Amino acid sequence: MAAAGEPHSSLYDTIVVGAGIQGSFTAYHLAKRGRETLLLEQFPLPHSRGSSHGQSRIIRRAYPQEHYAQMMAESYRLWEQLGAEAGAPLYRQTGLLVLGADTNPEFQRCCQTLVQHRVPGELFTAESLPGRFPGIRPHDGEAAVSDRTAGVLYADRALRTVQDEFRRCGGALHDGQKVTDIKPGVVVTVTTTAGVYRAKSLVITAGPWANKLLAPLRLQLPLQTLRINVCYWKEKVPGAYGVSAHFPCFMAICAPHHIYGLPSNEYPGLMKICYHSGSPADPEEHDRPPEASALPDIERLRDFVSKYLPGVVPEPAVVEHCMYTNTPDEDFVLDRHPEFSNIIIGAGFSGHGFKLAPVVGKLLSQLSVGEEPSYALEPFRIRRFPAPPPAAP
Ligand SMILES: Cc1cc2nc3c(=O)[nH]c(=O)nc-3n(C[C@H](O)[C@H](O)[C@H](O)COP(=O)(O)OP(=O)(O)OC[C@H]3O[C@@H](n4cnc5c(N)ncnc54)[C@H](O)[C@@H]3O)c2cc1C
Numbered sequence: 001m002a003a004a005g006e007p008h009s010s011l012y013d014t015i016v017v018g019a020g021i022q023g024s025f026t027a028y029h030l031a032k033r034g035r036e037t038l039l040l041e042q043f044p045l046p047h048s049r050g051s052s053h054g055q056s057r058i059i060r061r062a063y064p065q066e067h068y069a070q071m072m073a074e075s076y077r078l079w080e081q082l083g084a085e086a087g088a089p090l091y092r093q094t095g096l097l098v099l100g101a102d103t104n105p106e107f108q109r110c111c112q113t114l115v116q117h118r119v120p121g122e123l124f125t126a127e128s129l130p131g132r133f134p135g136i137r138p139h140d141g142e143a144a145v146s147d148r149t150a151g152v153l154y155a156d157r158a159l160r161t162v163q164d165e166f167r168r169c170g171g172a173l174h175d176g177q178k179v180t181d182i183k184p185g186v187v188v189t190v191t192t193t194a195g196v197y198r199a200k201s202l203v204i205t206a207g208p209w210a211n212k213l214l215a216p217l218r219l220q221l222p223l224q225t226l227r228i229n230v231c232y233w234k235e236k237v238p239g240a241y242g243v244s245a246h247f248p249c250f251m252a253i254c255a256p257h258h259i260y261g262l263p264s265n266e267y268p269g270l271m272k273i274c275y276h277s278g279s280p281a282d283p284e285e286h287d288r289p290p291e292a293s294a295l296p297d298i299e300r301l302r303d304f305v306s307k308y309l310p311g312v313v314p315e316p317a318v319v320e321h322c323m324y325t326n327t328p329d330e331d332f333v334l335d336r337h338p339e340f341s342n343i344i345i346g347a348g349f350s351g352h353g354f355k356l357a358p359v360v361g362k363l364l365s366q367l368s369v370g371e372e373p374s375y376a377l378e379p380f381r382i383r384r385f386p387a388p389p390p391a392a393p
């Protein structure tokens with residue numbers, strides 16, 4: 001195995017491009033298995049230009065899709081294990097409420113998966129919910145189901161921890177090196193702004209930059225990159241919606257996109273409440289101020305806060321930014337390149353991939369070493385997308 005930070009040979013087993021949460025977990029699993037692994041990142045770390053920065057993410061087992069509910073059981077164990085290895089907890093259990101019309105099919109599927117997986121929780125009606133959570137005011141015909149295992153992942157800490165553990169296992173992480181060229185072959189050659197590297201396999205986990213790296217490899221995925229407003233809202237009584245007051249995370253099933261919230265913790269007195277969509281944007285323009293027309297999400301959030309959360313001021317106090325990379329069905333892409341079987345792609349995490357990163361990393365590492373993946377990958381295959389029309393002559 002390589003000494004910390006430095007490879008023994010110039011031929012790696014695997015190069016991983018992109019040190020967001022997905023690439024970092026993939027590299028960690030590989031290094032833990034003794035594979036010579038190089039993780040390349042274009043920006044000096046830490047950075048806030050992709051999708052994995054910020055202090056918090058929701059972790060939950062309440063999923064309408066069975067395949068994610070199933071993967072989450074293992075994901076919780078792997079988060080626990082990483083926290084124990086590092087000697088620092090990576091999440092705080094707060095519970096989560098899924099709120100929706102009781103007749104809504106997605107709400108009903110969430111209830112079913114929670115029951116099927118024996119996840120502890122309760123069902124509330126619009127009448128019974130305020131008795132238990134006085135801070136939320138549901139409407140007639142709405143119901144809520146709780147997932148008591150859910151909580152808040154300490155995202156920045158988690159990302160730093162998995163990268164530290166990767167290096168401790170002998171992995172090499174080179175940040176501030178942008179990959180500028182990839183030559184496929186039995187040995188893949190990767191050129192960066194600082195050097196040339198070779199490996200038996202390559203994993204591309206480039207977040208919103210995925211299609212930029214895939215274009216020269218004759219592949220384009222139907223990905224939409226969105227700039228998300230990450231909004232924090234002031235509590236009228238500081239702490240009333242806080243973790244210490246046992247206020248849970250919530251996910252409100254709204255049309256056309258969900259609204260979700262986390263109890264106040266990271267900024268004292270402020271709750272994080274966001275819209276699960278944003279405006280189309282190139283990741284290179286992440287820092288550009290949005291056009292006024294790109295703010296209908298904030299209007300929807302104001303309306304939601306004033307209708308459902310009476311103890312929160314309906315005007316965002318802080319707005320930060322982050323990127324989503326969405327597939328048309330919001331399922332991930334975890335697959336081999338259709339032409340180059342030793343190039344593996346992890347992309348399209350569609351705004352819900354952080355909690356699943358331990359399992360995603362394991363699956364991408366399994367694909368890169370030619371092992372049978374631990375889960376059926378049908379929902380994540382590239383071939384589920386219709387082939388793009390041939391380019392005009
Ligand atoms: C506001 C917001 C809230 C979210 N909330 C939740 C939540 O509550 N729960 C949840 O589970 N998920 C959540 N998510 C989703 C989750 O954060 C993402 O799915 C996840 O972070 C995606 O990680 P990634 O590694 O694919 O992408 P990224 O973090 O963007 O990483 C890709 C990396 O590749 C690097 N890269 C790109 N091109 C190159 C190149 N040419 N050379 C070298 N490096 C390159 C980039 O610089 C970047 O660091 C949220 C996302 C956002 C934005």
Ligand SMILES: O=C(O)[C@@H]1CCCC=N1
Pocket residue numbers: 058059060251258260276351352353
């Ligand atoms: O994945 C999550 O839990 C959050 C909340 C719901 C919408 C997307 N991200």
